[in-house]
Amino acid sequence: MRRTLIKHVLVSDAIGEPVKVAGWVRTRRDSKGGFSFVELNDGSSFSGLQVIVPGELENYESEVLNVTIGSAVAIEGQLVESPGKGQRVEVHATKVTVFGLADPDDYPLQKKRISFEKLRDIAHLRPRTNTFGAVARVRNALAYATHKFYQERDFLYVHAPMITSSDAEGAGEMFRVTTLDPAAPPRLDGAVDYAQDFFGKPTFLTVSGQLSAETYASAMDRVYTFGPTFRAENSNTRRHLAEFWMIEPEVAFADLSDNADLAEEYIRYMFQFVLEQCPEDLAFFDKWVQEGLLDRLNALATSEFRRITYGEAIQALEQADTSFEFPVHWGADLQSEHERYLTEVVFAQPVIVVDYPKDIKAFYMRRNDDGKTVAAMDVLLPGVGEIVGGSQREERHDVLLESIREKGLPEEEYWWYLDLRRFGTVPHAGFGLGFGRMVQFTTGMQNIRDVIPFPRTPNSADF
RNA sequence: UCCGGGGUAGCUCAAUCGGCAGAGCAACGGACUGUUAAUCCGCAGGUUGGGAGUUCAAGUCUCCCCCCCGGAGCCA
Numbered sequence: 446m447r448r449t450l451i452k453h454v455l456v457s458d459a460i461g462e463p464v465k466v467a468g469w470v471r472t473r474r475d476s477k478g479g480f481s482f483v484e485l486n487d488g489s490s491f492s493g494l495q496v497i498v499p500g501e502l503e504n505y506e507s508e509v510l511n512v513t514i515g516s517a518v519a520i521e522g523q524l525v526e527s528p529g530k531g532q533r534v535e536v537h538a539t540k541v542t543v544f545g546l547a548d549p550d551d552y553p554l555q556k557k558r559i560s561f562e563k564l565r566d567i568a569h570l571r572p573r574t575n576t577f578g579a580v581a582r583v584r585n586a587l588a589y590a591t592h593k594f595y596q597e598r599d600f601l602y603v604h605a606p607m608i609t610s611s612d613a614e615g616a617g618e619m620f621r622v623t624t625l626d627p628a629a630p631p632r633l634d635g636a637v638d639y640a641q642d643f644f645g646k647p648t649f650l651t652v653s654g655q656l657s658a659e660t661y662a663s664a665m666d667r668v669y670t671f672g673p674t675f676r677a678e679n680s681n682t683r684r685h686l687a688e689f690w691m692i693e694p695e696v697a698f699a700d701l702s703d704n705a706d707l708a709e710e711y712i713r714y715m716f717q718f719v720l721e722q723c724p725e726d727l728a729f730f731d732k733w734v735q736e737g738l739l740d741r742l743n744a745l746a747t748s749e750f751r752r753i754t755y756g757e758a759i760q761a762l763e764q765a766d767t768s769f770e771f772p773v774h775w776g777a778d779l780q781s782e783h784e785r786y787l788t789e790v791v792f793a794q795p796v797i798v799v800d801y802p803k804d805i806k807a808f809y810m811r812r813n814d815d816g817k818t819v820a821a822m823d824v825l826l827p828g829v830g831e832i833v834g835g836s837q838r839e840e841r842h843d844v845l846l847e848s849i850r851e852k853g854l855p856e857e858e859y860w861w862y863l864d865l866r867r868f869g870t871v872p873h874a875g876f877g878l879g880f881g882r883m884v885q886f887t888t889g890m891q892n893i894r895d896v897i898p899f900p901r902t903p904n905s906a907d908f
Numbered sequence: 909u910c911c912g913g914g915g916u917a918g919c920u921c922a923a924u925c926g927g928c929a930g931a932g933c934a935a936c937g938g939a940c941u942g943u944u945a946a947u948c949c950g951c952a953g954g955u956u957g958g959g960a961g962u963u964c965a966a967g968u969c970u971c972c973c974c975c976c977c978g979g980a981g982c983c984a
Binding site for chain 1: 909918919920933934935936939940941942943944945946974975976977978979980981982983984
């Protein structure tokens with residue numbers, strides 16, 4: 446008999462028909478009536494399926510009564526309307542196959558709530574909990590929405606390399622990739638001789654797929670990357686990971702305004718999609734993780750984002766009757782507290798800040814005509830802060846070269862990047878969106894370590 | 909990396925001035941005719957993160973180390 450996923454059984458109308466399901470037991474409650482209730486979850490939906498196991502089954506005493514939370518079983522039986530409260534249908538078992546028991550003396554999960562911190566220590570078992578099952582489904586839905594959104598708009602999915610020989614991508618400390626023996630590396634004049642390393646030169650894990658995306662946008666018009674990126678920063682916050690996933694669209698013949706349109710549309714699309722696909726999971730987060738989550742997501746799925754310039758942002762902050770830890774003045778970068786104040790207090794909605802001072806932004810951002818600012822943009826969301834950073838890229842060869850020199854970057858490493866401006870250069874723009882932060886915002890989960898299956902942070906790379 | 913808060917039973921936590929290390933839940937045994945975080949009775953559960961020190965006596969005080977959480981910086 447063919448197995449049906451529980452999410453399909455729960456909405457099935459085939460009352461009286463035979464059905465087969467399998468999954469992991471959440472609870473078993475025995476009745477004096479000589480039968481047991483078994484709640485089964487297979488990860489396909491938030492809700493589990495209630496199974497009634499009659500005492501007459503031949504393995505009832507020998508096996509079923511040993512089934513506890515965490516056990517893996519398959520059930521064959523009949524779908525019936527449930528006389529009890531709390532579920533529409535249930536299954537009356539005619540056969541129970543026990544694949545694996547979970548000794549309750551050792552099994553670390555229980556029906557009672559366990560702290561997220563403790564669950565990180567058992568990350569291999571936490572997807573079996575309500576919260577992490579729901580996070581996994583929402584994360585999946587957001588990834589699906591991402592591909593759907595860009596594919597529907599004729600973007601090409603580009604796989605950026607994860608290993609790079611450029612140590613000057615300008616986005617933070619990098620992890621070194623090497624096959625040399627760290628205890629005894631080959632040396633040349635005292636220094637490590639990377640000519641003998643696997644790639645014949647020093648290599649690192651990428652911090653961004655942007656530069657690769659730009660090369661493909663300069664041929665395929667509109668592209669996006671969606672892959673892991675790595676930062677060796679010693680960041681210990683609830684918003685940072687050493688290994689995290691980023692989505693980076695890049696569009697040719699586009700300016701900063703087109704870029705902001707795209708970011709806004711994309712973010713709204715994800716909210717709409719996940720509201721449609723994961724109502725049960727979101728209702729759970731709304732009730733147990735962050736009150737008011739559903740109202741906010743619903744509002745965001747349709748509302749426009751507020752767009753202001755950096756100069757206007759500084760003005761608004763200078764007029765604020767709050768005292769900030771970091772002083773506000775034109776030329777200073779916006780701190781977390783400033784970003785939060787703008788998006789949470791001043792406007793109380795998502796905010797896109799554009800045109801930042803050139804001195805605090807990356808070399809590749811397009812210089813504005815005022816000579817002071819660049820065509821950069823940050824998208825700020827209440828609760829998470831910066832979720833998108835992007836810009837129109839500098840397409841003028843001489844201006845880009847000047848920027849590279851001004852910032853003291855190694856010109857020779859950018860020969861291919863400069864080539865894009867020598868041959869058929871084109872105005873183009875793009876941004877990066879931190880996928881984990883999007884999942885955080887969508888689920889209300891406070892810590893980014895709890896929205897990725899196996900978080901990598903300083904001092905922690907288990908599982 | 910900096911600042912602050914923590915680490916006690918399987919889990920969530922308590923322990924007054926330094927004086928016998930406790931509770932709820934889970935688990936286990938039993939009771940209960942369809943339960944929904946079931947309920948009731950009973951039983952059991954400990955190298956107090958690791959190390960050193962002060963003391964008649966340390967979960968508690970001192971020092972070193974490890975780990976976790978929150979905030980900041982860096983950023984997505």
